[in-house]
Amino acid sequence: MMEAVLDKEIFCARVIQNQETLFRTAKAILRNDEDAEDAVQEAICAAFERRDSLRDLEKFRPWLLRILANKCYDACRKRRPSVDLSDVEDCLCAPETDPTERMTLWQAVMSLGDDLRAPVTLFYYDGLSIREISGVLGISEAAVKTRLSRGRARLRRLLREE
Structure with missing residues (x-):
């Protein structure tokens, strides 16, 4: 019987190696720290459950990022349309910003x-x-x-x- 490519320790080590990439990617898609953190957490859990589907350890990062991107797009689809105040702050009256x-x-x-x-x-x-x-x-x-x-x-x- 073939041994799994990813045991728990290797999986955790690889996730830690890629944690900044995961967060940056999620934030690039979702634009919000809290949503990005949630998506990363969901992606890690989903990847851990399906870790036996990864056959080549060299493809861990793109495999995990694909799972993360899917979780991010799922979150985008579930979102209700709303306006973030930081997106419209330029339209609101505010004091002149520092030119420096x-x-x-x-x-x-x-x-x-x-x-x-x-x-x-x-x-x-x-x-x-x-x-x-x-x-x-x-x-x-x-x-x-x-x-x-x-x-x-x-x-x-x-x-x-x-």
Whole structure:
């Protein structure tokens, strides 16, 4: 009988190695720390239950990120439409901001639309290949390349405006 690729200790070690990537990916999709934490937790539990389905330990990270992306998209579908006050704070009357305050790159990335934010985060912050991102997000490699190109262009515009 074949021994499982992932025992509990190896699984936990791999999750710990990838915890920052998991959170960053979930936040890129969900845009909210609490929802991202919930999605990461759900993904880890689901992956642990299905750990016997992973045949190649080298594919652990993309496998886990795919599960996480699915959990994030499930959460998006369940959400009721609502407006986050941080999204409309620019419309509210507020004192003039300090001109020395500049948008950071991460703030600019987080301001990208949903379709651009996740590929940019996975590629530049987590070092995934275009093929891996394609698998994680369930889109074609051509779509990943297009979204990365559009994301870079949008970031250039955002950071130039600052």
